[in-house]
Amino acid sequence: METFATSPIPAHVPLAMVGDFSLFSSPGMQPTPNGDPQAAAAVVHEGPRIFYSPVNTRDGRGTWVITRAQDQRRVLQDPETFSSHRSIFASALGESWPMIPLELDPPDHGKFRSLLNPLLSPKRVMALESAVRERAVFLIDRIAAAGTSCHVMEDFAFPFAVNIFLRFLGLPDDRLDEFVTWANELLHGDNVQRPAAARTIIAFIDELAAERRKRPVDDFMSFLVQSKIDDRPLTDTEIRGTGVLLFVAGLDTVAAAIGFDLNYLARHPQDQEMLRGEPSRIVLAAEELLRAYPTVQMIRVATKDIDFEGAPIRKGDYVSCATMIANRDPLEFPHPEKIDLTREDNRHTAFAYGPHRCLGSHLARREIVVGLEEWLKRIPPFRIKEGTSPVTFGGHVFGIENLILDWS
Amino acid sequence: MKIIVHNDKCQGHARCWAMAPHIFDLDDEGYIKPGDIEVAEADEKLAWKGAKSCPERALEIEK
Ligand code: HEM
Ligand code: SF4
Numbered sequence: 001m002e003t004f005a006t007s008p009i010p011a012h013v014p015l016a017m018v019g020d021f022s023l024f025s026s027p028g029m030q031p032t033p034n035g036d037p038q039a040a041a042a043v044v045h046e047g048p049r050i051f052y053s054p055v056n057t058r059d060g061r062g063t064w065v066i067t068r069a070q071d072q073r074r075v076l077q078d079p080e081t082f083s084s085h086r087s088i089f090a091s092a093l094g095e096s097w098p099m100i101p102l103e104l105d106p107p108d109h110g111k112f113r114s115l116l117n118p119l120l121s122p123k124r125v126m127a128l129e130s131a132v133r134e135r136a137v138f139l140i141d142r143i144a145a146a147g148t149s150c151h152v153m154e155d156f157a158f159p160f161a162v163n164i165f166l167r168f169l170g171l172p173d174d175r176l177d178e179f180v181t182w183a184n185e186l187l188h189g190d191n192v193q194r195p196a197a198a199r200t201i202i203a204f205i206d207e208l209a210a211e212r213r214k215r216p217v218d219d220f221m222s223f224l225v226q227s228k229i230d231d232r233p234l235t236d237t238e239i240r241g242t243g244v245l246l247f248v249a250g251l252d253t254v255a256a257a258i259g260f261d262l263n264y265l266a267r268h269p270q271d272q273e274m275l276r277g278e279p280s281r282i283v284l285a286a287e288e289l290l291r292a293y294p295t296v297q298m299i300r301v302a303t304k305d306i307d308f309e310g311a312p313i314r315k316g317d318y319v320s321c322a323t324m325i326a327n328r329d330p331l332e333f334p335h336p337e338k339i340d341l342t343r344e345d346n347r348h349t350a351f352a353y354g355p356h357r358c359l360g361s362h363l364a365r366r367e368i369v370v371g372l373e374e375w376l377k378r379i380p381p382f383r384i385k386e387g388t389s390p391v392t393f394g395g396h397v398f399g400i401e402n403l404i405l406d407w408s
Numbered sequence: 409m410k411i412i413v414h415n416d417k418c419q420g421h422a423r424c425w426a427m428a429p430h431i432f433d434l435d436d437e438g439y440i441k442p443g444d445i446e447v448a449e450a451d452e453k454l455a456w457k458g459a460k461s462c463p464e465r466a467l468e469i470e471k
Contacts, residue, residue, distance in 0.1 A: 077417070077464070117437035122422045347423070347463040354464075357419040362438070 009054050009062065012314050019044070019051035021065065023297055023322060024058070029394030031401075037394040038260075038293050042328035042337065050311045056320055058396055059092075063299060063318035064311060065325070069332035069349060071309065072321040075300060076354035079105050082300035082319055084356060089244060093195055097237045099245040102356065109355060111229050112242070116359055119220065125362040128168075132366055135163050136374040144378050148408035149385050152262050153401060157255040158183070160371060164363070165250050169208075170219020183251045187397060205243035209236070220246075250360045252397055253295055257364070258371050259390075259400040260293035261286070264339065265372075266384050266405055271341050276376045285341035286369050291348035292339045294323035295398040298352060323349050324398065382407040409452050410470045411445040411459050417466035424467060427458035432467075440466070 009018055021044050023029055028040025044051075044067045056063040066072050075082045083105050087096045098104055101112040118124065139160055143150045150156065158180045166173060182204075185197035208221050216222035224239050234242075265272045275282055298321045302313045313319065326349045328336040333346075351358035358364065384390065385406035392400045420439045424432035431451055433441045447455040459467035 073464075114437060117420065117439075121420075121436065121438035122425060122434065123436075123438070344457075345460060347461065349463065351421070353419070355419060357421055362422060 009052065010314070010317070012312050013052045013062075014312070017048075017050075017052050017311060019047060019053055019065065021047070021051070022053050022056045023320070023394050023396075025055060026394075028392075031391050031393045033389035033391055035392035037392050037398050038324040038328070039337065041322065041324045041394065044325055045328065045330060045336075050309050052311075053320070057299065057318065061318055063320040064308075064313055065320045065322070067325050067329065069326040069329040072326045072349065073353045075308075075319055075321055076298065076352060076356070079109070079300075079355060081303055081306055083303050084109075084300060086299065086301055088299075089198065089248070093198055098241050099248075100238055100241040101359070102245050102249070103241075106355060112238075113355070113359070115227055115229065116242070119223070120359055120363055122362045125366050128164075128363065129366055129370070131167055132164055132363075133370050133374065135160055135167075136370050137378075140374050140378045149404060149406040152403040152405055153255060153259050156371075156375075157258040157262075158251070160258070161251050161254040161367065164254075164367060165247070168220055168250075168363075169246075170217060170221065171208075179251075183247070186248065187252045188399065201244060201247055202240060205240055205247065206236070209239045209243065246360075249358075250364070252399065254364050254367050256295045256397065256399045257290065257293065257368050259403050260295075260392075260398075261289045261368065261372060262375065262382075262405065263384075263390055263400055263403055264289060264293065266382055268339075269381060269383070272376070272381060274341065275372070276381075279373055279376065281341065282369055282372050282376075284344070286365065286372060287346045287348065288339060288341050288343045290350040290365075290368070291327045291333070291343070291346055293398075294327050294348065294350035296350075296352075297322040297324075297396055298356075321349075323352070379405075380407045409447045409449075409455065411447060411455060412468040412470055413440055413442065413444055414466045414468065415440065415442050417464045418462075419464050419466075421463050423461040423463060424458040427461050428454045431455050432458055 028035050028037050049068045049071060051065055052062060053065050054062045066075055084103050085105055086103055087098055089099050090097045101109050139156050143155055162176055162179045182197045182201055185193040189197060209225055212221040213225045224242060227234055275285055300319045302315055302317045304315050306313050330336050351361040382405045385404040388404045390400050390403040418440045422434060422438055425434050435441050459469050
């Protein structure tokens with residue numbers, strides 16, 4: 001599926017510190033029927049706390065890999081040394097504008113966060129809850145009425161996440177299928193589909209911004225075009241960078257989380273039973289599922305030479321903080337391989353540590369909890385449909401496809 | 409019991425608030441309000457759990 005350029009190992013990296021693990025190519029990371037890529041990534045805990053992985057980004061670059069949660073906190077809480085300025089999205093198109101706030105560093109980062117935080121604060125999300133629940137109920141009722149099996153990603157997880165995003169943007173539902181296709185091609189398409197989808201999304205965001213400038217309504221884009229930073233309106237590039245990020249950040253991640261969660265529950269009837277019997281346990285269970293099945297690998301760029309736990313990190317090196325690796329760190333979580341839906345004291349990093357803590361984390365949590373609550377309420381005990389195998393994959397954002405559940 | 413709030417470390421995860429909204433008050437952006445928190449005896453267990461739930465280690469418990 002992917003083609004990798006073979007990148008030479010930089011001269012400053014001691015050969016003894018080179019590891020052969022990669023979130024893109026190691027066992028379990030390629031599309032795998034009935035796979036468990038998060039568990040597969042945990043093999044790094046048999047090795048050192050930091051090593052160099054020669055091919056560990058989508059475009060085939062090497063990164064340092066930080067394995068311990070405590071060390072990841074150090075990296076992610078120190079944006080002065082470990083910068084987020086990478087223009088990953090734009091550089092794939094030969095451009096160099098940042099996604100905002102993801103690819104900005106403090107102090108600029110904080111200005112945009114202060115602007116956006118109130119829109120997705122815990123209190124604001126409480127107000128969105130009834131719309132989220134209404135969507136979940138609509139989709140699941142439709143699934144239940146249609147038969148005794150379904151394609152979870154296509155019939156539930158994606159339309160659910162995309163729909164809530166459309167509402168947040170203030171757009172009607174009639175473009176839902178189009179959006180799902182763009183998001184899918186952007187994140188999982190081939191080398192032709194990906195840039196094409198990126199351009200389509202950019203054009204869409206630019207057009208929407210222009211429209212809302214002319215005729216503002218009560219929605220997110222109108223808010224953005226009327227907002228000010230440092231007493232000046234946002235530039236077109238800033239509006240685009242923010243709009244595009246919200247598009248890519250909140251769709252696939254939520255859908256994948258729901259997919260991994262239902263995949264787990266389909267294979268663990270006793271846990272299903274427990275949550276069905278006591279739905280109030282779902283809030284805590286969702287945290288454990290976020291710990292066990294997080295999906296994002298964060299990348300930072302060193303802004304200066306630094307020796308980190310014996311590793312000679314040099315200015316410009318990429319440093320990977322993979323959430324699935326930190327979340328299975330035995331020094332942080334007793335028996336990390338054990339998925340215990342009643343686990344307390346669960347300070348996982350599914351939504352990152354540090355200033356880039358997921359802006360959508362409160363909404364995402366609500367979507368996951370409400371999705372599971374309504375699913376378990378409306379769908380009888382379910383399992384993986386006989387003769388089918390969900391396909392999991394690793395990479396920059398982990399995912400699951402072909403998840404077909406059956407309750408006949 | 410007192411909880412020392414390190415505002416510079418707070419990143420707005422709101423895990424403390426999710427545990428005990430009446431003890432951990434957040435501002436409109438969702439970050440914890442400044443000032444150490446004096447905890448009533450009846451609230452100690454909950455406050456302890458809330459402080460322990462902070463992923464950034466921004467809440468320090470002082471006995
Ligand atoms: C389960 C679902 C989700 C997961 C696992 C997740 C995970 C993450 C992670 C790990 C980061 C940090 C990335 C980095 O620092 O490099 C992040 C940032 C971000 N997420 Fe999420 N996310 C989810 C859902 C959402 C949703 C629903 C939205 C939007 C409504 C959203 C919007 C954002 C934004 C805007 C950022 C950038 C924040 C910043 O740089 O300050 N995310 N997310
Ligand atoms: S849990 Fe920690 S980071 Fe989150 S709001 Fe409370 S103090 Fe802040």
